[in-house]
Amino acid sequence: MTHTSTATPQPVASQPAPVVLDMDKIRKAFEEAAPRYQLAHPYPFGVFDDFLDEGAARSAMNAFPGIKDEGWIHYVHVNEKKHGLNKMTLIPAELQKVITALNTDEFVAALSKLTGIPHLKPDPSLEGGGLHQSKRGGFLNIHADFTVHPHKRHWRRRVNVLVYLNEDWAPEYRGELELWTRDMKACAQKILPVFNRCAIFNTDEDSFHGLPEPIQCPEDMTRKSIALYYFTEEEKTPPKRATNYRARPEDGNRRILIWLDKQAISIYNTLKGWLGIDDEFVSKVLNFFNREKK
Numbered sequence: 001m002t003h004t005s006t007a008t009p010q011p012v013a014s015q016p017a018p019v020v021l022d023m024d025k026i027r028k029a030f031e032e033a034a035p036r037y038q039l040a041h042p043y044p045f046g047v048f049d050d051f052l053d054e055g056a057a058r059s060a061m062n063a064f065p066g067i068k069d070e071g072w073i074h075y076v077h078v079n080e081k082k083h084g085l086n087k088m089t090l091i092p093a094e095l096q097k098v099i100t101a102l103n104t105d106e107f108v109a110a111l112s113k114l115t116g117i118p119h120l121k122p123d124p125s126l127e128g129g130g131l132h133q134s135k136r137g138g139f140l141n142i143h144a145d146f147t148v149h150p151h152k153r154h155w156r157r158r159v160n161v162l163v164y165l166n167e168d169w170a171p172e173y174r175g176e177l178e179l180w181t182r183d184m185k186a187c188a189q190k191i192l193p194v195f196n197r198c199a200i201f202n203t204d205e206d207s208f209h210g211l212p213e214p215i216q217c218p219e220d221m222t223r224k225s226i227a228l229y230y231f232t233e234e235e236k237t238p239p240k241r242a243t244n245y246r247a248r249p250e251d252g253n254r255r256i257l258i259w260l261d262k263q264a265i266s267i268y269n270t271l272k273g274w275l276g277i278d279d280e281f282v283s284k285v286l287n288f289f290n291r292e293k294k
Contacts, residue, residue, distance in 0.1 A: 019053045019056065020052060020053055020056040020097050020098055020100075020101040021051075021052060021053065021056075021098075021101045021102070021107065022053060023106055023107065023110070026051075026107065026110055027110045027113075029048060030110045030111070030113055030114035031113060031114075033046050033048075033114060034113060034114050034115075034116065037114055037115065037200075038115070038116050041188055041189075042179055042180065042181045042182060042188040042189070042207075043179070043182065043201065043202055043204060043206075043207045044115060044116075044201060044202040045179060045189070045199065045200065045201035045202070046114065046199075046200050046201075047191055047197065047198070047199050047200075048197070048198045048200070049194075049196065049197050049198075050196055051163060051196055051197065051198035052098060052163065052196055052198075054196070056094070056097065056098065057163075057165065057195065057196040059094040060094045060095050060097075060098050060165055060226070061165040061166075061167060061195065061224065062094075063092040063093070063094040063095055064092075064095065064131065064133070064165060064224050065085065065090075065091075065092060065131070067083045067133055067135065067222070069085075069090075070090055071085050071087050071090035072084065072085050072133075073085070073086070077261055077264075077265075078141075078257045078258060078260075078261035079140070079141040079143070079245045079258060079261045079262065079265070080139065080140045080141060081134065081137065081138045081139055081140075082132055082133070082134045082138050082139075082140055083132070083133045083134065083135075084128070084129075084130060084131065084132050084133075084227075085130050085131040085133075086125075086126035086127070086128070086129060086130030086131070087126075087130075088126065088130075091130065091131060095131065095226065098163065098226060099126070099130070099226065099228065102122070102161060102163075102226075102228050103122035103124065103228065108120050108121070108122055108230065111159060111161070111200070111230060114200065115158070115159055115200075115202060117158050117159065117202070117232065118232075119232055119233070120158060120159060120230045120231070120232060121155070121230065121231050121232065121233060122228065122230055123149065123155075123228070123229055123230070123231060125151070126228070127149060127150060127151070127229070128146070128227075128229065129227040129228050129229050130226070130227065131224070131225075131226060131227075132224070132225045132226075132227050133222050133223065133224050133225075134175070134211075134215055134222060134223045135215070135219075135222050136214075136215055136216065136217050136218070136219055136221070137214045137215060138175075138214065138215045138223065139210075139211060139212055139213065139214045139215065140210045140211050140212070141210050141212050141245050141246075141247075141258060142178065142180055142184070142208050142209065142210040142212055142245070142246050142247075142248060143208065143209070143210055143243050143244055143245040143246060144203070144204070144205055144206055144207055144208050144209075144243070144244040144246075145157055145160070145203045145207075145229075145243060146241065146242050146243050147205060147238060147239060147240055147241045148238055148239075148240040148241075149231055152231070152233075153237055153240075154233050154234050154235075154237060154238070155231040155232070155233055155234075156231060156232050156233075156234050156238040157203050157229055157230075157231055158202065158203060158230055158231055158232050159200065159201070159202055159203060159229070159230040160199075160200065160201055160203050160227065160228075160229055160230075161198065161199075161200050161227075161228045161229075161230070162177070162198065162199045162200075162225050162226070162227050162228075163196075163197075163198050163225060163226040164193035164194060164195065164196070164197045164198070164199070164224070164225050165195060165196070165224045165225065165226070166193050166194060166195055166221075166223060166224055166225075167195045168195075169192065169193060169194050169195065169217070169223075171192060172216060173215060173216050173217040173218075173221075173223075174211075174213050174214070174215050174216045174217075175192075175193050175211055175213075175215040175216075175217065175223045176190040176191055176192050176193070176211060176213075177190070177191040177193065177199055177209060177210075177211055178190055178191075178209060178210060178211060178212065179191070179201065179207075179208075179209050180208040180209065180210075180246075180248075181208075182206040182207070182208065184208055184246050184247075184248070184249075185249065193223055193225060203229070205241070205244075208246055212248065241266075242262075242265050242266040243262070243265055244262065245258050245259075245261065245262040245265070246258070247259070
C-alpha cells in the first residue's frame with residue numbers, strides 16, 4: 001500500500017543578498033586616510049587593499065568578459081594599447097553590482113570626505129570608464145585626464161577610482177600605475193594592480209599618471225580593472241581640455257609622436273562633443289588603420 005505524505009512543505013530559508021561593499025569599513029578607512037590622502041605626493045591619492053567583499057571581488061573577477069566579447073572598444077594608437085567596455089547592458093551582472101555600489105549616494109559621500117571635494121557626482125554613462133583590460137604588451141602613456149565630461153559641459157572631472165581584479169599578479173608582470181610629479185621630471189609612486197586593490201586619486205590639470213611600460217604578463221593573462229570617474233557640476237563652464245599625454249625624460253625622440261597623437265586625440269574629443277559620437281566610433285577607425293582588432 002502506497003502512503004502519501006500530507007505534511008505541509010516547509011519554506012526554504014532565503015539567503016541574504018551578498019554584500020559588495022562594507023560601507024562601515026569603507027567610511028572608517030576613508031575618514032582615517034583623508035588627511036594623508038589630501039596631502040599625498042605628488043598629488044592627492046590613496047591605496048586601499050581588500051577593498052570589495054572578498055566573495056564579490058572574486059565573482060567580479062571570474063565574470064570579467066574576454067576582449068573578443070561584444071561591446072569592447074579597442075584603443076590602439078601611439079599613446080595607448082588597451083581595451084574598454086562601458087555599456088552597462090553588456091557588462092556581466094557581477095560586475096554591474098560593483099559599479100552600482102560604487103555609484104551610490106552613500107559611497108560617493110564617503111569619497112567626498114576622503115578627497116575633500118564636496119558634491120561629487122558619479123557618471124552613469126561610464127564615459128571613458130567601465131571595464132578596462134590590457135593584454136601582454138599593453139600600455140598607457142603618462143597623461144593627465146580630460147577635464148570636462150564630453151557630453152555635460154558643466155561637469156568637471158575630479159576623481160578616479162580604479163579597482164584591480166588580477167589574482168596572482170607578480171611584480172615582474174609590470175603594469176604598475178605610475179604617478180608622476182607635476183613637472184613630469186620623475187615617477188613619484190608605483191602601484192601594483194593586485195587583486196582587490198583600489199587606487200583613488202584626484203584628476204587635476206597636471207595629475208600625470210599612466211602605465212607606460214609594456215605589460216609582461218603571460219599570454220593567457222590580462223590586466224583587469226574597473227574604472228569609475230567622478231565629477232562636480234560647476235556654475236561657470238570649466239576650461240575644457242582633452243587627455244594631455246606627456247613624454248617622459250627617457251622617451252627621447254618618441255616625444256614627437258606622443259605630441260602628434262595627442263593633437264589628434266584633442267581634435268577627436270572636440271568632434272565627440274559637437275557630433276555626439278561615442279568611443280565605439282573611434283575604436284573602429286583605430287582598428288581600421290592598425291589592422292588590430294584584438
